[in-house]
Amino acid sequence: MTPSELRIRALAGFPPVRPGDDPGELVADAIARARESLRDGDVLVVAQKIVSKAEGRIVRLADVAPSPRAIELAARTEKDPRAVEAILRESVEVVRAAPGVLIVETRHGIVLANAGADMSNVEHDEEDDHLLLLPEDPDASADRLRAALVARASGGGGPRIGVIVADSVGRAWREGTVGLAIGVSGLPARLDRRGEPDLFGRALHVTEVGIADSIASAASIVMGEGAEGRPAALVRGLSFEDRSEAERAGRARDLVRPRQRDLFR
């Protein structure tokens, strides 16, 4: 059922995140600080950055030896060859390279500038730059987050919640970033609308809805871009009880268009 009302609340007051921290504990603490308790249907959207930091996905550029290919691509894209090397190690294909732009397909199948690697909001000093990579397996990160939140929410049973690990990304043809679901656990990543009739009984022309990406974009409105210190949001009002078990067990990979159906490589 399409919900008739959604409430989206930013979760704030996170401490600085260090490698080895438990993102589930951090988010659970933030929920407690907000005096919320999790209910069936709640979806937690968590910024990739805090998950990556907790998982220690930080590369010290001084430790990276760029390959000849990275040096060539760095010249073409006007980027640091060490950063390009770190990005290539996360990638299976370079989709576009131009001055200032390096768009790749990551190991997760996501087409992203710089493989989602980021130099902002990583603690740094000028002489020792770091790059923050995407989580190794964001769907697995979402699973662990969900398990930790369910365990902490209740002694047994626990609410049926979903977790999205989200990033802010650029797009083809459009200016401005939107949210993207790079990890999904406990909710559909996309909703199949095939065969559902429209108001006049005709089968719907639109086939599938990218629900997890839409939820990630909705949450991005309250999470901001990192400067605000709000790396998570609680989305309340969704229900996927009418959906099949398979659909409810969505994965971010479900949102990746298969290469053979992709006209924009």
Next chain:
Amino acid sequence: MTPSELRIRALAGFPPVRPGDDPGELVADAIARARESLRDGDVLVVAQKIVSKAEGRIVRLADVAPSPRAIELAARTEKDPRAVEAILRESVEVVRAAPGVLIVETRHGIVLANAGADMSNVEHDEEDDHLLLLPEDPDASADRLRAALVARASGGGGPRIGVIVADSVGRAWREGTVGLAIGVSGLPARLDRRGEPDLFGRALHVTEVGIADSIASAASIVMGEGAEGRPAALVRGLSFEDRSEAERAGRARDLVRPRQRDLFR
């Protein structure tokens, strides 16, 4: 300021929309039915379909004589040559054509399958098919909607609200549709974050946020895909008071990436 909480409520109970209807009246009636009254910062997201229907943007395929180019493209895309002709008349460029797929840039600068034209949720009989086109000028449609809603909300002054005319669209690389702002009035289409420092004082790597597209996607979660009869949503909790007058007067065109910066044509 990034809002810390958003509430998104579907507006329902719309009558069938006919050419000549006033979309502002329809949405104002729906707001009244929901026992809401508009406040400063509210954003109304309205489905392109009801705006297009009210504006009479309906093409009877039987009236369309396909050009040789439309006939050729129809063969390549396995589409009705009359529909392809109607789509080409809305377009400035064919971006991709393949079996089942016709992606164009519309006159508004939006890269869209079938120029956003739709055969679902248009009343039809089997022998007389119709195509519903995008509004002629969706930003102007949003302006008119906003003026009508402000006028109806109050005798004088009126709340500072925003209006987004939204469509559900497919994307490059990703499965599943998301919401897109095709018309914008009274709010920023994108937010400039250039120069805002992150938590560690470094200038943000991400430059701009596609806020109107994110709001359209957020609203799409409660609006569904037409089968539910919820062609509008009220988004409450936003505030753009800290933004410049120019940014607050956003247009959907602000979200179109200039061709010279577009690597995916």
